[in-house]
Amino acid sequence: MNKLDRSLIVGLPAFEGLTAETLDVVLASARSQRIEKDTAVFEQDAEANSFFILLDGRVRVVKLTPDGQQVIVRYIVPGELLGIAQAIGRSTYPASAIAVTDCVVLAWPGKLWAEFATAHPGFGMNTYKTVGTRLQDVQTQVVEMATEQVERRVAHALLRLVQQSGRKTDEGLLIDFPISRQDIAEMTGTTLHTVSRLLSAWEEKGLVISGRQQVTVTQPHRLMLLAEGRVERD
Amino acid sequence: MNKLDRSLIVGLPAFEGLTAETLDVVLASARSQRIEKDTAVFEQDAEANSFFILLDGRVRVVKLTPDGQQVIVRYIVPGELLGIAQAIGRSTYPASAIAVTDCVVLAWPGKLWAEFATAHPGFGMNTYKTVGTRLQDVQTQVVEMATEQVERRVAHALLRLVQQSGRKTDEGLLIDFPISRQDIAEMTGTTLHTVSRLLSAWEEKGLVISGRQQVTVTQPHRLMLLAEGRVERD
DNA sequence: CGAAGCGTTGAACACAATCAATTCAAGTGG
DNA sequence: CCACTTGAATTGATTGTGTTCAACGCTTCG
Structure with missing residues (x-):
């Protein structure tokens, strides 16, 4: 595996405020991965073995109901985190993520999430902030659907x-x-x-x-x- | 103001895993407050000066649309956090909280949240876990409403x-x-x-x-x- | 006792779902 | 390059669920 360049993630909100050294440490355990259009980054209810950052492309996050209907929860654009089941205390993914176009992601082993969050509090803060933002997004969506x-x-x-x-x-x-x-x-x-x-x-x-x-x-x-x-x- | 007894909050999920001393420190800056039935704990869009734990009663969390329609986001039961705008990086409350019955809450100054979270990582973790849980709740609600x-x-x-x-x-x-x-x-x-x-x-x-x-x-x-x-x- | 709030019920309507039939565009393979 | 397949989109007809409008009964409370 090639060494990943720091420039890939510098400037992304998720890594804002982290030192250059930390970025290198973090990147050391990352794995870059291509996802072909119309294939899954991860599947609903599967073990949450990894979490990701989307570097390029578009990803659709989808929830499947027991009776087979689909609901699109959100679209992910480059720079955003996805599959952060660990951050919300889950061991399985609550939804599926499908590449809408050919994509490039960085993937980390799920167990590293807790490590990162404690070792680099800024990282934890940032991901929690995105969770908070998404909570608000979804809540406005509920209000819209209700009214x-x-x-x-x-x-x-x-x-x-x-x-x-x-x-x-x-x-x-x-x-x-x-x-x-x-x-x-x-x-x-x-x-x-x-x-x-x-x-x-x-x-x-x-x-x-x-x-x-x-x-x-x-x-x-x-x-x-x-x-x-x-x-x-x- | 009377000194608050540790027993009030020991055993609550939000404070799980904290030492007795920490609990006392936390309680020292808390203020106990009665909320009469049908009055607001806090109002949507107001400055988020405090965050709360509900000790007794029931609270309804409500979002108001620009054109005056209401949507009930969730009900809060004793032991749960509410008004944690800080935890999701907001300076105003995204919704209103109304006492459904006479209530008792503990209130902390909003600025303390960040302090608590860094000083007692366990506390931060726990509140983030509740944010995560709520995100999931709301998402299943969206799926329900859609299908x-x-x-x-x-x-x-x-x-x-x-x-x-x-x-x-x-x-x-x-x-x-x-x-x-x-x-x-x-x-x-x-x-x-x-x-x-x-x-x-x-x-x-x-x-x-x-x-x-x-x-x-x-x-x-x-x-x-x-x-x-x-x-x-x- | 009167007023206000909550709840019930009937009737009419409307928005959007469902059912169904075609058209259109983009690959795929002979 | 054309025939064929497949998936996407359009459009019409019909149905039904749930809203809207309206009137009234029942509690509760001041």
């Missing part, structure tokens, strides 16, 4: 995706990884049919341009108004 | 309440604090009307006995079947 109807939920979901992964093109903000109506449906607790209809309607109105596994938001502001319910529902 | 229809969601909510706060009576398991249809509606993202109809129907079938601000589950097993969708839908 908003489908159209606004889908609008919110799109806006979040754009914010996380929007790439500016001449038409607008493109969500720069493949995403299907089905995916959006699984994020918002609806059906691909309803999502399809909504996107078609929005395309009519000039808010978005969408194609096969691809969505561009052309008028974020108007979509925002729609998401907030201060509308314009024709 | 299950109202009847099953309400059934799940009742079962959770019974598990948390069930008191055995000769009729079954009573949720031992006042809870209205409106409350259940705000937990499950539906309306009080629908909840009312469901409870009436379940009472017909002998699953529950419900009255004014009070619910008793008489046949938890059958309610469970209903919640899991392996039914029996009349």
